[in-house]
Amino acid sequence: MSKFNMKDYPLDKETLSELNKNYKDDKKNDVIRHALSKSKLLDIIYVNENNNEIENKFSIDIKTMRVCNQKQSGRCWIFAGLNILREIIGEKINVEFFELSQNYVAFFDKLEKINFTMTAIMELLDKEHDDRVLMHLLTNAVSDGGQWDMFANLVKKYGIVPKSAMMETSQSSATASSNQLINSAIRNFASQASKLYKESKYDEIIALRNETLSKLYNLLVNCFGVVPNKFDLEYVDKENKYHLVKDLTPLQFFNTYIGEEIDKYHSITNSPTKDKPYLKTYTIKYLGNVIEGKKVTHLNLSMEDMKQLIIKQLKDNKPVWFGSDVSFYRDRDTGVWDSNSYDYVSTFGLDIKFDKADMLDFFASAMNHAMVITGVNLVNDKPTKWKIENSWGEDVGNKGYYIMSDDFFNRFVYQAVILEKYFNDEQLSALKQEPKEYAPWDPMGTLAD
Numbered sequence: 001m002s003k004f005n006m007k008d009y010p011l012d013k014e015t016l017s018e019l020n021k022n023y024k025d026d027k028k029n030d031v032i033r034h035a036l037s038k039s040k041l042l043d044i045i046y047v048n049e050n051n052n053e054i055e056n057k058f059s060i061d062i063k064t065m066r067v068c069n070q071k072q073s074g075r076c077w078i079f080a081g082l083n084i085l086r087e088i089i090g091e092k093i094n095v096e097f098f099e100l101s102q103n104y105v106a107f108f109d110k111l112e113k114i115n116f117t118m119t120a121i122m123e124l125l126d127k128e129h130d131d132r133v134l135m136h137l138l139t140n141a142v143s144d145g146g147q148w149d150m151f152a153n154l155v156k157k158y159g160i161v162p163k164s165a166m167m168e169t170s171q172s173s174a175t176a177s178s179n180q181l182i183n184s185a186i187r188n189f190a191s192q193a194s195k196l197y198k199e200s201k202y203d204e205i206i207a208l209r210n211e212t213l214s215k216l217y218n219l220l221v222n223c224f225g226v227v228p229n230k231f232d233l234e235y236v237d238k239e240n241k242y243h244l245v246k247d248l249t250p251l252q253f254f255n256t257y258i259g260e261e262i263d264k265y266h267s268i269t270n271s272p273t274k275d276k277p278y279l280k281t282y283t284i285k286y287l288g289n290v291i292e293g294k295k296v297t298h299l300n301l302s303m304e305d306m307k308q309l310i311i312k313q314l315k316d317n318k319p320v321w322f323g324s325d326v327s328f329y330r331d332r333d334t335g336v337w338d339s340n341s342y343d344y345v346s347t348f349g350l351d352i353k354f355d356k357a358d359m360l361d362f363f364a365s366a367m368n369h370a371m372v373i374t375g376v377n378l379v380n381d382k383p384t385k386w387k388i389e390n391s392w393g394e395d396v397g398n399k400g401y402y403i404m405s406d407d408f409f410n411r412f413v414y415q416a417v418i419l420e421k422y423f424n425d426e427q428l429s430a431l432k433q434e435p436k437e438y439a440p441w442d443p444m445g446t447l448a449d
Contacts, residue, residue, distance in 0.1 A: 032347060044347065045347045045348075046331070046342060047340060047343050050338060050340050050341050054338055054341075054385060054403050054405060056387075056398050056403060057377065058375040058376060058377045058385070058387050059376070059377050059378045059379075060311075060314050060315060060375050060376050060377075060378065061375040062314065062317055062318075062319055062374045064083075064087060064319060064372070064374045064389055065083075065090060065096070065097050065099075066394065066399065066400070067389055067391060067392075067393065067394055067400030067401065068082075068083065068099060068391050068393075069393035069394075069400075070102070070173075071168075071174060071393075072173060072175070072176070073106075073172065073173060073174065073175045074143060074144030074145045074175070074447075074449025075102055075144050075175075075449070076145075076369050076371065076391050076448055076449060077145065077146040077147060077148070077151055077323075077370040077447070077448040077449070078102050078105050078106055078109065078151060079102055079370075080321050080322075080370040080371055080372050080391065080448075081105075081148065081321060081370075082099075082102055083319070083321075083372050083389060083391070084319060084321050084417075085155070085160065086099060086100050087318075088257065088258060088261070089257045092257055093235060093237060093243070093257075094239070095236070095238065096238060098162070098235070099162070099163040100160050100161070100162060100163060101160070101162060101163045101164075101165055101166040101167070102163070102168075102172075103163075103167065103168050103169065103172045103224055103225065104158075104161045104165070104166040104227065104228075105151070105154055105155065105158070105160065106144070106172060106224070107166075107172075107220055107224045107227055108154055108158045108227075109150070109154055109289055110142065110182070110220055110224075111217060111220055112153075112290050112291075113143075113289045114142055114182060114186065114213060114216050115213060115291065116288060116291055117137060117141055117142055118186060118189055118209050118212065118213065120137055120286050121134070121137060121138075121186070121189070121190045121193065122193065122205060122209065124137070125193055125197040125205070126197070129190075129194065132441075133285075133286070133440055134190075136286075136440045136441050138187055138190060141182075141183040141187070142179065142182050142186065143447060143449060144175050144179065144449050145446075145447025145448055145449030146289065146447055146449075147267070147287070147296050147323070147415070147447060147448065148265070148267045148296075148321055148323075148370075148415070148417045149267060149288075149293075149295070149296040149297060150288060150290070150293075150296060152262050152263075152265065152293075152294065153289065154289065154290065155254055155258070155262060156254075156262060156293075157290055158250060158251070159249065159250030159252070159253055159254035159255070160250055160253060160254045160258075161228055161231055161250050161253065162231065162233060164231075164234075165228045165231035166225060166227065166228055167225070169224055169225055171223035171224060172224045172225075178219065178223045181219065185215070185216055186212070193205045193208060193209070196208070228250070229249065229250075230247050230249055231248055231253075232244060232245065232246045233245040233248055233253065264419050264420050264421070265417045265418065265420075266297075266417065266420055266431055267296075267298045267299070267415060267416075267417050268298065268299045268300070268305075268415070268416055268417075268418055269299070269300050269414055269444060270300070270301060270302065270303045270306050270356075270413065270414055270415075271360060271414065271443075271444050272302075272356050272357040272360075273357045273360050274357070275438075276300045276444070278300055278302050278305075279299070279300070279301065279427070279430045280299075280300055280430065280433065280436065281297055281299050281300070281430060281431065281434075281435040281436070282297070282298055282436045282437070282444075283295045283296055283297050283298070283436070283437050283438070284296060284437070284439075284440060284442050284444065284445035285438065285440050286440045287440065287445045295435065296445075297435045298415070298435075298444065299427065299430055299431055301427070303410055303413075305427070306413075306416055307383060307409075309416070309418045309423065309427075310322070310373060310376075310416055310418070311376060311378070311383065312418075312422040313418055313419060314376055316422075318419065319372045319373060319389065320372065320373040320416055320417065320418065321370065321371075321372055321416070321417040322370065322372070322373055322415060323369065323370045323414055323415035323416075323448045324337075324368075324369055324370075324371070324404075324409075324413045325365045325366060325368055325369070325412040325414065326368065326369040326412070327365070328365070328412065329341050329342050332392070332396050332397075333396060333397075334397070335390075335396060335398050335400075335401065335402040336402065336403050336404075336405075337388075337402060337403070337404040337408045337412075338403075338405035338407070338408055339353060339407050339408045339411055339412075340405070340407065352364075353411065356410075356411060360443045360444070365411075366414070366444070367414040367415055367444070367446050367448055369448050369449070370448035371388050371389060371390050371391065372388070372389040373386055373387065373388060373389075373416075374387050374389045374401070375387030382406075383406050383409070384405075385404065385405050386403070386404040386405075386406070386409055387401060387402075387403065388402040388403070388404050389401055390402050414444070
């Protein structure tokens with residue numbers, strides 16, 4: 001039992017009077033209030049002189065293709081994953097630019113998530129509606145977001161296609177309305193299935209699941225388009241030579257250019273919380289999309305070890321998929337993430353930079369966006385800044401590429417995906433461990449979107 005009681009701390013007249021007096025006594029508040037009446041909050045706390053330290057120059061700078069645009073959708077993890085794959089394919093077919101269909105992968109992600117979520121709900125029908133796990137599933141249900149292992153499961157099962165084979169639609173580029181409809185249908189399924197379960201009508205639950213799945217499949221096709229079974233691969237290489245490969249299936253295309261290479265990538269995290277020791281693997285219950293696919297599994301490492309692995313891969317001219325919290329200290333226009341670019345302390349007296357483990361434990365921060373690291377600047381073998389390929393289009397940052405300071409990296413980067421050949425023996429041994437399972441609401445189970 002806590003020593004504190006809410007009823008002992010109301011906002012009474014004395015408290016309100018003291019708050020008002022303290023505000024008026026600090027004349028700086030007049031200036032801040034006047035500025036905020038005509039300016040955005042971040043504009044008045046921006047530290048302009050800090051920009052001099054974040055120039056767009058890197059000692060390791062991988063030449064990668066121009067950026068893509070996820071628009072009003074949360075598919076960043078799919079964009080980032082396909083950006084990794086297209087560099088592999090682009091090198092093999094010798095082209096300057098190549099784009100894979102994000103819509104194709106996202107279609108099957110939504111379909112798998114619908115099935116995954118309804119099946120998980122069926123597994124929990126012996127629980128009451130306010131059971132914490134069931135509430136978590138119903139609250140989060142089906143979204144655009146995901147993690148690396150979810151991406152790998154999709155492309156291994158369904159393959160990939162060029163963007164020309166399944167173009168974007170208005171709905172794939174702006175998913176809020178379809179997501180709302182999908183989740184309303186799933187919650188209605190949960191409501192009806194719960195009643196049927198209490199009456200032991202199990203066959204009717206299965207029939208309802210199949211009917212709902214069919215209706216939502218129709219919705220997906222109507223929103224995102226007809227999925228291609230075959231396509232022609234047509235391109236002109238760097239020597240201006242025309243190529244045409246006819247009647248490829250998505251899996252043939254994937255297996256020809258990627259295949260087993262996808263299994264050589266492993267997710268590492270930096271979660272410095274007490275419950276997750278370093279050099280241990282873990283997974284999150286009910287986190288996934290493809291039921292029969294690989295569990296979402298992470299190897300937890302120190303930030304120093306994470307950076308060493310990332311730099312090894314970059315030095316080998318291979319970009320890195322990674323996940324970060326991009327909610328803080330972001331200048332979308334100039335394309336800089338730097339925790340010294342905004343001064344909350346001198347303006348508001350609020351320091352929102354605190355211990356990384358505490359930020360995770362107390363829900364102040366978690367991974368929410370996936371991108372690709374394409375460069376790093378090393379001074380005396382230590383990173384000072386990182387080059388980032390984003391998926392917000394070419395109109396922001398440096399033609400869509402961003403710069404991340406090393407201090408921001410330390411504070412807000414949580415995940416990276418590394419080829420196993422860069423791991424040392426101790427890390428490879430740790431990867432083979434049976435992962436410990438954490439609760440569905442664990443902060444490291446958040447999705448990049």
